[in-house]
Amino acid sequence: MIARLLPLARLLGPHRWLLITAILSGIAHHVVVLASAGVGAWVVSRAVTGASPDDLRGGLIVLGLLLPLLAVTPWLESYLAHMAAFRVLADVRGRVYSAFDRLAPGYLLERRSGDLGAAAVSDVEQLELWFAHTLSPLVSAATVPVAALTSLGVFHPALALALAPALVLLALVPAWLRRRAEAHGAELRARVGELNAEAVDTLQGLRELITSGAGDRQLERLAEQDDRLLAAKLAHGRRSGLEHSVTNALTTFGLLAVLLTAALLVTDGGLDAVLYPVAVVLAATTFAPVIAVTDVARDLNLVIAAGDRIMTILNTPAPVTDHVTEPPPGPISPHVAFSGVRFRYGTALPDAISDVSFDIAPGETVALVGHSGAGKSTCASLLMRLWDVDAGSITIGGHDIRDFPQDDLRGLITLVPQDVYLFNIPLIDNIRLGRPEASREEVIAATRAAQADEFITGLPDGYDTLPGELGARLSGGQRQRIAIARAILKDAPILIMDEAVSNLDTESEQEVSAAMAGVRRNRTTLVIAHRLSTILTADRIVVLEGGRVAEAGTHQELVERPGAYTTLMAAQLAGSERAW
């Protein structure tokens, strides 16, 4: 078990010195306890056997000197161990968040956000048990009994021999129950993650649950997850209880063995009667650090499971890595070209796009159109290098996008997504996301250009409104205009727009279209188009079908020959506002 936990020590980093000092304080504490108990027992036993106050003075002075240490050393141990633990926890949490950043979105799509949230918060929290409450007692438990056994051995070897079996058996209890403990720990942490994921899902999908009347079914699912967590907790509790009882029994057995052996030795004259209470007190105090460890060891399975979950995240290789540290030299022309691009989301999956070639000249707008699943979003994700192409290449200004550090590449591109996420920070900071240093005036100018100024100033706190719950109350059109304001403010030369699929009312539609036209001006734009109005204003249209380019050209060129585009248009005309 300990071997599985030792890799966690690597997480200590620069805080290891704090922890080492805590461990030394812990050892000092136990030595002081042993010494004061021994000296105290000796003083009492001398006093009751008629020693004069003068005979006791030396012992009492030692006790007086030990007393402050008795108070200070445990405080120091706990304070330093917690300080080290909390600093490590903060570091680990930071590393987990950067891992999310590094792994996004490929790995994150495969795991539920509530489960990942549990990993970032409660799994990391679980590590406190190891760093603040286990490491130091563990070292004490390994050293103090050796010191106590040696002292008892000096009194009489039989005393050490009487105590040793109980100590050895105590150390073996966690090993005996290890397999069960690890299985329970993994189960328990996984169940906590699942319940968290289900709860987050429920909250995120509340509107859908209410409108579809599926709330009760979801509550049942939550209750089922709760039951599974309860079963895992009970199994953990049963094993933990068994461990506790065995530990208690062994402690009592060890003490009785020393008590009995010492009594026999005193009767036989092998041990001075004055040393009898000293031997018993020494034996009793020996168990304290061992019990402290077995107490926390009962929950170490949870730490192992939490550590495994964290390490899995930290050690997962990023889907995309930087091959260079500097972007290509000179001004980069915002000319985007896809050449023979092939990509699939997993080795077992079919190609999402194959042999896709098209280019977007600087300042040009290309509309990607096609049925759902045709590969439009995949093209946009590949241009932002959220994944790397499997074959072919994507270039900007003639340079392969893999020749840019990711930060530089994403500095060249702005995304206006379909569904805009608003953080619970003032709206002005939400708009500043891509350019945090922008002044208030610059934000307002960008928001005006995105036709979002009017509705924001109409809010009671205007630009300082916290979206919080409001995020959900903003209309789709308003959220898109906030994203457009972000894009205008970031002022990147290349723009990717994922047009909202949901129907906007006519007024919102006009406002969003006007805002989009504004942001597209002078920018190289790739728009995942769903609306006829957008398609008609694009310079060129690329029609995707089953992950391949079926046709490309201007609207005029494409309508003149029957093909994928005219079929899509026919579907559009037979349908509603939305094209597909």
Ligand SMILES: Nc1ncnc2c1ncn2[C@@H]1O[C@H](COP(=O)(O)OP(=O)(O)OP(=O)(O)O)[C@@H](O)[C@H]1O
């Ligand atoms: N994360 C993913 N993992 C596995 N397959 C994926 C993933 N994302 C998309 N796909 C698959 O890749 C193909 C192209 O999907 P993509 O999202 O690019 O299509 P799209 O044209 O943008 O569709 P829509 O208009 O519905 O968004 C589809 O078959 C889709 O199922």
